[in-house]
Amino acid sequence: MGDRSDRVEERKRARTRCPVHELIARRWSPVAFREEPVEPEKLCSLLEAARWAPSSYNEQPWRFLVAARHDDPESHRRLVECLMDVNRRWAARAPVLILTIAKMRFSHAPERVNRHAFHDVGLATAQLTLQATALGLYVHQMAGFSPQQARERFAIPEGYEPVAVLAVGYRDDPARADLPPDLKERDMAPRERKALEEIAFQGRFGEPLRLPP
Numbered sequence: 196m197g198d199r200s201d202r203v204e205e206r207k208r209a210r211t212r213c214p215v216h217e218l219i220a221r222r223w224s225p226v227a228f229r230e231e232p233v234e235p236e237k238l239c240s241l242l243e244a245a246r247w248a249p250s251s252y253n254e255q256p257w258r259f260l261v262a263a264r265h266d267d268p269e270s271h272r273r274l275v276e277c278l279m280d281v282n283r284r285w286a287a288r289a290p291v292l293i294l295t296i297a298k299m300r301f302s303h304a305p306e307r308v309n310r311h312a313f314h315d316v317g318l319a320t321a322q323l324t325l326q327a328t329a330l331g332l333y334v335h336q337m338a339g340f341s342p343q344q345a346r347e348r349f350a351i352p353e354g355y356e357p358v359a360v361l362a363v364g365y366r367d368d369p370a371r372a373d374l375p376p377d378l379k380e381r382d383m384a385p386r387e388r389k390a391l392e393e394i395a396f397q398g399r400f401g402e403p404l405r406l407p408p
């Protein structure tokens with residue numbers, strides 16, 4: 196995408212006190228997606244990366260409902276309709292949408308709620324996302340959708356909870372993308388994070404962990 200796009204990547208890069216892996220530094224959540232399809236082999240790699248995540252009791256509570264526009268436009272359209280307006284206005288362009296779903300009880304002990312089901316779906320999603328980065332793809336996760344509509348439209352059974360919708364695809368140049376100005380600005384803005392002192396503690400909650408300067 197050229198020089199201007201490289202500048203976007205540079206601005207989006209994670210600024211860290213200590214080094215992190217390149218894939219972590221480079222990952223971010225764009226709103227400007229190209230409509231170009233994702234290759235089936237790459238989609239397969241994303242799902243394999245998710246499948247090999249660790250999970251509590253190796254329960255693997257994650258399920259993925261994949262809607263690729265080029266392959267199954269009807270499912271893609273139905274999942275777009277589950278999104279909140281604020282997300283639909285950009286995510287409808289993404290060639291692949293994935294609904295993540297959590298199995299809420301243990302298979303070996305169905306009377307027990309799996310308190311880590313959402314945690315493990317998030318972990319699998321993180322692996323999927325980093326695999327996407329390694330393949331030149333981008334993932335933008337969304338909580339802004341109707342779980343009830345998703346349940347009805349995709350026949351999600353009781354005991355399973357819709358968790359998030361992931362927009363997956365190749366990134367577009369925000370300056371050229373057919374998007375409202377506020378969304379273009381969002382893709383150009385630097386990424387923000389809390390300081391390590393606010394999130395890493397030692398001794399008692401709130402007491403910052405001692406770290407190299």
Ligand SMILES: Cc1cc2nc3c(=O)[nH]c(=O)nc-3n(C[C@H](O)[C@H](O)[C@H](O)COP(=O)(O)O)c2cc1C
Nearest residue numbers: 222223224225281282335336337338339340359386
């Ligand atoms: C579980 C989850 C839900 C999210 N929901 C939305 C959403 O509904 N709409 C949206 O635009 N971004 C959503 N995001 C993206 C976050 O806003 C984004 O990850 C955060 O601002 C950090 O930016 P970065 O991913 O580029 O580092 C969500 C992210 C996660 C992990």
